[in-house]
Amino acid sequence: MTIFRAFGRGAFGVLSASALALSGTARAMDAGKVVPPVDEALMREVIKTLSADELAGRGPASAEEAATLDVIVARFMAAGLEPGNKGQDGQKSWFQDVPTVSMRASGFSPLSITGGGKVLAFAHGKDFVAGSYRVVPETVVKDAELVFVGYGVNAPELGWNDYAGVDMKGKVAVILVNDPDYAMESEDGPFKGRRMTYYGRWTYKFEEAARQGAVGAILVHDTFPAAYGWNVVESSWSGDQHFVATPNDAADQTAFNSWIQKAAAQSVFKAAGKDLAAMTAAAGQKGFKPVPLGLKANLSFKSAITRSTSRNVVGIQPGGEAPEEYVLYSAHWDHLGRCKPDASGDDICNGAVDNGTGMAALVALAEMNKAAGPARRTQVYLAWTLEESGLLGSEYYARNPLFPLAQTVGGVNIDALYPGGAARDVAVTGGDKSELSALLAKVAGELQLKTGPEDGSEKGYYYRSDHFSLAKRGVPMFYVKRGTDLADGGVAAGKALAEDYVVNRYHQPSDEYSDDWDMRGIVQEVDLYYRLGRPLADGADWPNWNAGDEFRAIRDQSWASAK
Numbered sequence: 001m002t003i004f005r006a007f008g009r010g011a012f013g014v015l016s017a018s019a020l021a022l023s024g025t026a027r028a029m030d031a032g033k034v035v036p037p038v039d040e041a042l043m044r045e046v047i048k049t050l051s052a053d054e055l056a057g058r059g060p061a062s063a064e065e066a067a068t069l070d071v072i073v074a075r076f077m078a079a080g081l082e083p084g085n086k087g088q089d090g091q092k093s094w095f096q097d098v099p100t101v102s103m104r105a106s107g108f109s110p111l112s113i114t115g116g117g118k119v120l121a122f123a124h125g126k127d128f129v130a131g132s133y134r135v136v137p138e139t140v141v142k143d144a145e146l147v148f149v150g151y152g153v154n155a156p157e158l159g160w161n162d163y164a165g166v167d168m169k170g171k172v173a174v175i176l177v178n179d180p181d182y183a184m185e186s187e188d189g190p191f192k193g194r195r196m197t198y199y200g201r202w203t204y205k206f207e208e209a210a211r212q213g214a215v216g217a218i219l220v221h222d223t224f225p226a227a228y229g230w231n232v233v234e235s236s237w238s239g240d241q242h243f244v245a246t247p248n249d250a251a252d253q254t255a256f257n258s259w260i261q262k263a264a265a266q267s268v269f270k271a272a273g274k275d276l277a278a279m280t281a282a283a284g285q286k287g288f289k290p291v292p293l294g295l296k297a298n299l300s301f302k303s304a305i306t307r308s309t310s311r312n313v314v315g316i317q318p319g320g321e322a323p324e325e326y327v328l329y330s331a332h333w334d335h336l337g338r339c340k341p342d343a344s345g346d347d348i349c350n351g352a353v354d355n356g357t358g359m360a361a362l363v364a365l366a367e368m369n370k371a372a373g374p375a376r377r378t379q380v381y382l383a384w385t386l387e388e389s390g391l392l393g394s395e396y397y398a399r400n401p402l403f404p405l406a407q408t409v410g411g412v413n414i415d416a417l418y419p420g421g422a423a424r425d426v427a428v429t430g431g432d433k434s435e436l437s438a439l440l441a442k443v444a445g446e447l448q449l450k451t452g453p454e455d456g457s458e459k460g461y462y463y464r465s466d467h468f469s470l471a472k473r474g475v476p477m478f479y480v481k482r483g484t485d486l487a488d489g490g491v492a493a494g495k496a497l498a499e500d501y502v503v504n505r506y507h508q509p510s511d512e513y514s515d516d517w518d519m520r521g522i523v524q525e526v527d528l529y530y531r532l533g534r535p536l537a538d539g540a541d542w543p544n545w546n547a548g549d550e551f552r553a554i555r556d557q558s559w560a561s562a563k
């Protein structure tokens with residue numbers, strides 16, 4: 001996982017712990033169907049193998065990648081899966097190649113803003129950061145007009161377009177972070193109030209600026225709505241930036257994307273004879289129109305380009321009645337490889353929890369579905385690469401799907417399951433976005449698991465994990481984990497467990513497997529994932545996003561064009 005997600009979730013209440021007692025016996029599900037037991041011993045074996053020092057932390061494109069993929073394929077074969085891809089020779093293949101591009105920007109000129117008889121020159125790092133998504137060795141932007149486009153949102157389903165009436169060709173969009181109603185206490189606003197929508201994510205803003213034809217985009221940093229300080233922006237925009245390779249080398253993207261400190265933005269607005277606070281207030285109102293600032297931007301820098309290839313692993317269980325309809329289970333196989341040594345000199349980030357557990361869950365689910373026999377629809381098992389580099393394996397798959405997205409019903413992504421006890425609650429990330437919620441509510445009811453309000457809904461976690469590569473292209477995906485209210489010890493124990501992980505193990509050489517692990521909680525989660533996936537695979541429903549959700553139109557379009 002790239003960020004820690006579960007810590008800090010609220011308490012959801014207390015229910016009978018006996019309902020959670022997990023045994024090896026199969027239990028009733030849906031009209032006489034039984035849930036095969038989760039094979040804990042198998043999961044331990046998979047976690048142990050994948051997190052062993054021999055695989056050196058599973059770095060993508062590392063010397064150990066081939067051996068890592070061998071382990072995964074062997075487990076997939078043992079679970080009776082078939083290869084899910086075809087190679088160039090037409091033979092069946094377990095792999096999907098994922099070509100990537102890494103770029104490191106350097107040699108920045110100041111970001112200079114001219115107009116109104118003034119020249120403002122901002123320093124790289126201190127005042128602004130920037131980079132190119134286009135795969136080009138040099139970026140030069142000269143005298144490009146600045147246009148303030150508020151929150152940079154184009155949301156037809158809400159009748160909201162911050163680019164209304166302006167042609168952005170050759171111009172630079174100046175954009176506020178988050179979405180217009182982020183400061184609300186409730187989640188009732190047009191952009192779900194304090195809950196972040198995709199329109200509030202910085203990734204969306206750069207994508208939309210490119211769709212509008214802008215030559216560049218400047219995001220105005222502000223610590224409260226961004227939810228992190230300038231130091232985070234500065235460090236994450238230095239060093240290599242990773243992207244999936246595209247046939248046009250991302251020529252459809254802006255020439256540069258950047259962030260600017262709020263104080264610098266205030267001086268830009270002042271030079272334009274405007275006030276940032278007043279403009280921000282105006283941008284929060286429906287009907288806001290973009291404002292040309294009468295200023296021009298100049299910027300140049302170089303980008304060092306490195307190309308590389310890693311692989312996703314794909315296995316399938318063909319469906320019995322509707323083999324051309326697909327349900328996905330996914331988890332990322334990669335981790336950080338060799339990393340900063342700890343005090344003992346250990347420099348292997350083993351990634352036992354992150355994401356040896358997710359991979360073990362994927363294998364266990366394949367075995368459970370084998371035991372249950374063929375489902376109505378085809379079940380697809382995807383082991384992503386390059387999650388830690390920015391969700392690249394899943395992004396590449398979603399751009400180049402092996403099974404049409406319009407025929408992909410939905411799925412479950414699995415990332416970093418913590419050892420420890422079972423919980424009395426389920427943490428749902430992203431809120432009630434799609435008709436999958438009904439299935440989750442039914443299953444949680446059967447298991448007597450509480451679901452509750454999402455803590456930290458303003459942080460937009462739904463938009464930061466592998467399932468989102470599919471969700472943003474219309475495929476509804478579950479993002480659920482067991483909650484923090486543990487059957488043994490309640491919320492205090494659950495939070496202590498999560499905190500121990502984030503402080504002592506997360507992305508460190510100490511994320512290692514031990515036979516002492518308490519697997520009860522992990523087994524509970526895999527059982528839950530089966531109960532969410534299998535009914536989708538046996539069913540004939542096509543759950544859509546809820547009306548008004550930001551991905552509904554994409555799904556409707558995808559279905560319409562597939563007909």
Ligand SMILES: [Zn+2]
Nearest residue numbers: 001002354388
């Ligand atoms: Zn991670």
